[in-house]
Amino acid sequence: MAQLSMATLKDVSPGVATPNYDRTQLKTGIVHFGVGGFHRAHMAMTIDRLLNAGLAKEWAICGVGLLEHDRKMRDVFAEQDCLYTLVLKHPDGRRETSVIGSIVDYIFAPDDPQVLLEKLASPDTKIVSLTITEGGYNFDRVTGEFMAETPAVAADLQANAVPSTAFGYIIEGLRLRRERGIAPFTVQSCDNIQANGEVAKKMFTAFAKLKDAELGAWVETNVHFPNSMVDRITPVTSAEDIAEVPTLTGLEDKWPVVAEPFFQWVIDDEFSLGRPPLEEADVQMVKDVMPYELMKLRLLNASHQGLTYFGYLSGYRYAHEATTDPAIAKFLLNYMEHEATPTLLPVPGVDLNGYRHMLIERFSNPEVKDTLARLCAESSDRIPKWLVPVIHERLAQGGDVTLSAAIVASWARYAEAIDEQGEPINVVDPLKDELIAIAKTQREHPLAFIENRQLFGNLVDNEKFTKPYLAALNSLFEVGAHKTVEALVK
Numbered sequence: 459m460a461q462l463s464m465a466t467l468k469d470v471s472p473g474v475a476t477p478n479y480d481r482t483q484l485k486t487g488i489v490h491f492g493v494g495g496f497h498r499a500h501m502a503m504t505i506d507r508l509l510n511a512g513l514a515k516e517w518a519i520c521g522v523g524l525l526e527h528d529r530k531m532r533d534v535f536a537e538q539d540c541l542y543t544l545v546l547k548h549p550d551g552r553r554e555t556s557v558i559g560s561i562v563d564y565i566f567a568p569d570d571p572q573v574l575l576e577k578l579a580s581p582d583t584k585i586v587s588l589t590i591t592e593g594g595y596n597f598d599r600v601t602g603e604f605m606a607e608t609p610a611v612a613a614d615l616q617a618n619a620v621p622s623t624a625f626g627y628i629i630e631g632l633r634l635r636r637e638r639g640i641a642p643f644t645v646q647s648c649d650n651i652q653a654n655g656e657v658a659k660k661m662f663t664a665f666a667k668l669k670d671a672e673l674g675a676w677v678e679t680n681v682h683f684p685n686s687m688v689d690r691i692t693p694v695t696s697a698e699d700i701a702e703v704p705t706l707t708g709l710e711d712k713w714p715v716v717a718e719p720f721f722q723w724v725i726d727d728e729f730s731l732g733r734p735p736l737e738e739a740d741v742q743m744v745k746d747v748m749p750y751e752l753m754k755l756r757l758l759n760a761s762h763q764g765l766t767y768f769g770y771l772s773g774y775r776y777a778h779e780a781t782t783d784p785a786i787a788k789f790l791l792n793y794m795e796h797e798a799t800p801t802l803l804p805v806p807g808v809d810l811n812g813y814r815h816m817l818i819e820r821f822s823n824p825e826v827k828d829t830l831a832r833l834c835a836e837s838s839d840r841i842p843k844w845l846v847p848v849i850h851e852r853l854a855q856g857g858d859v860t861l862s863a864a865i866v867a868s869w870a871r872y873a874e875a876i877d878e879q880g881e882p883i884n885v886v887d888p889l890k891d892e893l894i895a896i897a898k899t900q901r902e903h904p905l906a907f908i909e910n911r912q913l914f915g916n917l918v919d920n921e922k923f924t925k926p927y928l929a930a931l932n933s934l935f936e937v938g939a940h941k942t943v944e945a946l947v948k
Contacts, residue, residue, distance in 0.1 A: 462557065462709040464539045470557060471708040477559030479509045484518035484562055485582050487734075489643075491624050492589040493521035493531055498558065499692045499717035501587060501648060503544055505560035507739040517585075517734040520563040520577055524624065532566035534712045540564055543703050543714035547825035554719065555706045567627065571620050578631025579638065584731035586631070587646040588658065590624055592839040593888055595651065595661045599842050600912050604664035615668050625665040632666070632681065633673055644682045644729045652755055652843060653748070655685035655726065682730045687751040689722040689758065691820060693828040718826050720816075724750040749803040753810070756798040758817055760844040761790045764861070765821060766833035767868035771878055771939035777828040781821040785940065788947040791818065793861040801851040835886035837869055838893065842913050850915070853922055860926040864946055866914075867930035868939065870907035873897035878938050901935065904928055 460466040470476055488505070490497060501519070508514035521540070523531050540561045546554040567574045577583060588594075596605050606612060613619055614626030621627040632642050645662060647654035659681070667674025695714060703711045725736065727743040737743050744750070762777075768789070769780025780786050794814045802810070821828075849862045874897045875883045885894060893907075900906045908918045908927060917923045933942040 459704050459708070459710050462538050462541050462543065462707070462711045464541065466709055467541070467557065469708060471706065473555075474707050475510075475556035477506065477510065477557065479512075479515070479559070481518075481559050481562050483515065484509070485516040486520040486563055486577075487517040487582060488519045488585045488587055489522060489577055489583050490519050490561075490587045490589070491522045491524065491628075492591070492594070493523065493528075493561065493564065494589060495695060495715045495717075496688075496690070496692045497521075497587075497589045497648065498542060498561070498715045499544060500688055500690050500721070500723065501589075502558055502560045503556075503721075504723065504736065504739045504741060505734060506556075506558045508734055508736075509560055511738060513738060514734040516582070519561045520565060520583075521561050522574060522627075523564070523566045524568070524622065524627075526568075528566055531713070532564060532569075535561070535564040537712065543707055543709075543711040545699065545703065545706065545714060545716045546719045547716055547823065548719055549819075549823045549825060551825060553706055555703075557707070567621075571627075574627055575621070575631055575634060578627065578643070579634040579640065581640050583631075583643050585644050585646055585729065585733065586628055587648055588624065589648045591836070592649060592651055592843060593836065594624065594649070595657055596625070597657065597661055599838070600915070602660075604661050604668075606664075606668055611665065615665070625662060628662060629666045629669060629673070629677065632677060633670070636673070636676060641731060642677075642681045643731060644684065644733075646684055646686065646725075646729075648686060648688050650688070650755065650759060650843075652751060652847070653685055654751075655683040655728075659683035680730075682728050684726040684728040685747040685751065686726065687722070687724040687747050687754050689754050690720060691718040691823075691826055691828055692716070693826055694832055696827070716826070718820060718823055720820055722754075749805045750808075752802050753805050753808065753813065755844050756801060756848050757794050757814060759840065760798060760848060760865075761794055761817060761821075762833050763837070763841055763845055763869070764790050764793050764865045766830045767865070767872040768939050768943050770830045770834060770883070771868065771872060771934070772943070773878075773940075775830055777830060777833060778822050778824045778826065780830065781818060783940075785944045785947055787818055787822075789861065789943050790821075791815070792947060793865070797852055797857070797859060797862050798848050800855065800857060801848050831884070831886070834872060836888070837873075838887050838889040838913060841866065841869060846914060846917070849917060849923060853920060859923055860930075861946060863923055863926040864930035864942070866908065867927050867934060868942075870897055870900060870931060871934045871939070873907065874900075900931070904931055 647658040724742040774780040
């Protein structure tokens with residue numbers, strides 16, 4: 459069977475949406491770092507919708523890969539002319555399939571750093587966007603400050619260094635624009651971090667000031683970093699997904715993307731060199747993203763953490779399996795209503811009760827097959843950002859944190875790296891070795907895990923947190939995850 463490319467696009471199966479625009483006539487107004495599944499199911503899909511509507515012809519995307527594992531994306535995109543298949547999986551089994559053409563170029567920076575620098579310096583480039591994961595912003599979990607000593611960053615800070623990080627490339631690109639009298643592009647974070655634009659501004663400015671104090675001051679004053687909230691469940695593409703695509707499209711695709719049908723993108727409307735007409739593709743352009751962002755991070759993302767460790771330890775391996783367990787679903791709804799929602803700001807135009815129940819429906823979509831292993835990964839980047847702020851605010855309000863404490867306890871139990879049947883758990887986390895070593899001591903020293911102030915601050919000093927935490931941890935040891943959840947929702 460033929461492989462997806464511009465030459466074979468004419469052979470795609472009937473009913474599959476394909477680009478109706480001339481890709482050779484587009485300008486790349488957006489340079490995007492981190493072309494993973496989420497970017498391709500979200501921003502790239504949005505630009506494709508605009509292009510199909512005859513809009514945004516100056517806003518096509520040039521993807522960027524910096525890391526060794528991005529070499530695969532370079533090779534696949536070279537074979538497929540940067541085309542890929544997006545499959546939206548509806549709960550009833552229906553597949554909504556399209557070929558996305560909005561990414562028209564891909565630069566694997568290690569091949570030739572100067573090519574990327576010139577792309578960043580080009581007057582055509584008006585937005586530089588990012589999905590580099592929470593850890594990619596390189597800030598200390600406790601202080602929130604930029605970590606200049608990280609090896610790759612430290613290397614980029616050396617005089618006349620050839621960049622290797624997003625910090626090095628973007629700041630050098632801005633320096634070149636300033637030197638050449640070209641206005642700075644907007645830097646748009648699309649990562650799941652509270653106040654992601656503010657975080658990006660703080661970290662990129664910090665890098666720039668360390669590199670060149672005058673340049674750093676210029677970046678701080680002149681470069682826009684709008685906040686945004688992004689939402690679409692996008693599981694890792696599986697071998698089964700790749701095998702299904704030819705039956706849907708009639709063409710092979712070496713790296714398709716699958717996602718749920720739900721889509722939300724809310725952005726502060728602060729772009730220095732203009733932007734695509736995103737509102738024409740159902741993007742919400744607002745004056746303040748924060749209420750929407752808190753809603754998503756503390757309800758959806760934190761609930762994923764409530765679902766994943768209890769679910770995995772209960773023997774489930776997919777999100778939909780765990781969420782259709784009545785005890786786990788009730789646990790999540792109770793957490794959202796009684797602990798997370800009281801910490802939110804008013805969210806214009808949103809029925810929070812309806813939103814909470816919609817999340818359970820989304821998590822329960824059996825077609826998405828989102829793995830609990832994916833949701834369990836990178837916990838040290840996620841729980842401190844999504845759940846710990848809920849706990850701190852609830853304690854400050856004098857509120858109950860029983861369910862939030864139980865979620866932390868479920869992570870601590872999972873971090874022992876052995877499940878309830880004695881089988882090994884593959885813990886995926888940047889602090890993996892440290893966390894496993896601590897977790898293995900907690901049966902003799904039950905507070906060991908939360909004594910890590912880097913992750914939990916002073917929670918270990920607050921009995922209103924430690925009491926329910928210890929109760930949940932003890933229950934996990936004595937009766938297991940599922941009976942613990944059942945007891946918590948009685």
